[in-house]
């Protein structure tokens with residue numbers, strides 16, 4: 001194996017998907033702890049506090065106690081390089097979350113043992129499924145009374161149409177929790193009432209070993225043996241191929257809060273999760289082992305300092321060995337760029353990246369040249385596919401409080417649209433812009449940032465539109481006819497693509513009936 005292949009084999013780039021409160025933040029923190037990236041529990045939150053203190057526009061996160069922006073945490077453990085991409089889990093979230101999932105090779109789905117699959121878990125799962133992203137399930141909070149274990153597995157299997165294959169199995173739950181049994185390694189990990197950073201050791205123990213009875217009690221041992229026999233009969237054996245193709249999920253049980261079952265999960269990610277996968281692109285799929293560097297921007301974030309208009313582009317390297325200072329082609333503009341200051345995001349801070357390999361996420365500081373979906377290559381005109389814009393679910397008309405500042409406001413809205421915070425539509429009849437977002441909360445984010453960073457006040461008024469669709473057709477005349485028939489409802493997005501703003505679901509379906517040859521798309525690929 002050459003150096004590039006070795007580096008690829010070592011990388012695990014993944015995200016955690018969950019419904020709010022299932023324990024994603026706690027699990028992230030514990031993965032970093034078990035991965036040796038942080039020493040003390042509480043560091044993720046502490047880091048969050050610091051970040052908030054430095055950044056005005058994040059006041060909103062503080063006020064609401066939620067995390068609006070996603071970030072990346074990289075750490076080395078057990079000879080592997082892990083890149084953990086954070087996906088905000090609030091119910092009202094931006095397209096950021098979806099796009100982050102385009103940059104990972106696998107995901108960990110965290111479920112609350114008392115709640116099972118919740119709405120947000122399901123939405124995020126669907127996004128993973130679109131790309132066949134392999135999923136490891138972590139059933140969290142087994143230190144509390146939860147639902148029946150078999151019931152939970154059944155729910156995952158039925159609602160997500162996914163085979164389940166438990167890797168660990170809880171010995172009791174809630175007050176009776178005694179430990180977890182690792183069905184693959186034949187090891188028992190006993191539960192200790194710890195909340196700090198103590199990590200309980202695993203003990204090699206066959207299921208029929210009499211010591212098990214002494215360790216967890218005869219009744220718990222008997223129940224475990226019975227359940228394991230049932231599981232082995234009812235669930236398919238773990239099949240790496242099926243998991244990596246997104247058809248089967250290995251299941252781990254634990255309690256992130258109590259440091260329990262997390263090490264087994266981390267090992268599981270290391271052992272099972274795929275290294276960087278080939279990336280779909282036009283005109284060809286990109287293999288990570290190719291010599292030439294290529295990758296794409298999946299997220300853009302304004303720099304932490306609101307007084308500067310610097311941005312950080314989050315760039316997923318898809319192939320080749322990247323070296324600091326190297327020149328790459330910015331495919332959208334055709335220009336050559338030298339990347340002098342790429343950074344890695346570590347658990348606690350950033351570090352200048354001297355070299356990077358496929359699967360790595362680089363932060364590239366820039367002044368707005370890099371947009372979401374942009375490809376950087378060593379010359380080839382590649383376009384990475386599957387990085388979508390989503391039809392907004394809430395549309396508002398921008399109110400210009402001070403007409404003298406219209407130009408600045410437009411700039412602010414365009415900047416923020418470029419970051420993927422919102423979408424901007426310009427009605428063809430010249431009336432004021434319409435801003436669209438996927439979740440209501442994004443309007444608060446927008447207003448706060450426009451005020452904090454641009455010193456402008458913008459209002460958003462109700463617009464008579466409920467949804468939007470991108471319109472395309474093979475026949476240009478048909479499009480002209482549609483535009484003529486729907487004048488005030490026609491707009492362009494920031495790339496000049498034609499958009500139909502629909503008053504409601506009825507007008508949309510009516511338009512679709514009247515123009516059956518037109519394509520009404522609820523997502524649009526970048527560019």
Ligand code: G4P
Pocket residue numbers: 018019020021022023024025026027089140141142143144254255256257258
């Ligand atoms: P999120 O990022 O998915 O929204 O969840 P987060 O980790 O913030 O956890 C949500 C709540 O669930 C927190 O309680 C957290 O302590 C608790 N929690 C997480 N994992 C476990 C677990 O394994 N067992 C138990 N019993 N609780 C768990 P909170 O009261 O909202 O916050 P805090 O006061 O503990 O910070």
